[in-house]
Amino acid sequence: MINREQFKAELDSVDDLTIDILHSVMVALKQKTTASTNHLDWSINNPLKNSIVHENDVLSPSSEAWDAEQ
Numbered sequence: 001m002i003n004r005e006q007f008k009a010e011l012d013s014v015d016d017l018t019i020d021i022l023h024s025v026m027v028a029l030k031q032k033t034t035a036s037t038n039h040l041d042w043s044i045n046n047p048l049k050n051s052i053v054h055e056n057d058v059l060s061p062s063s064e065a066w067d068a069e070q
Contacts, residue, residue: 002010011019
């Protein structure tokens with residue numbers, strides 16, 4: 001695991017854009033989450049549910065019909 005001094009040394013070698021991105025990530029990680037347990041349950045709130053079809057190792061958008069034997 002990296003310590004604070006190693007992290008500070010690494011920051012000296014990256015560009016300003018990377019530092020800005022890292023800062024945004026750190027701010028986001030510090031925020032408390034208020035999501036209910038239902039939002040965390042992918043079986044209930046899965047945004048990708050029914051968006052793909054799986055047939056014998058073939059993945060396709062649900063709007064396209066595929067014959068897996070082709």
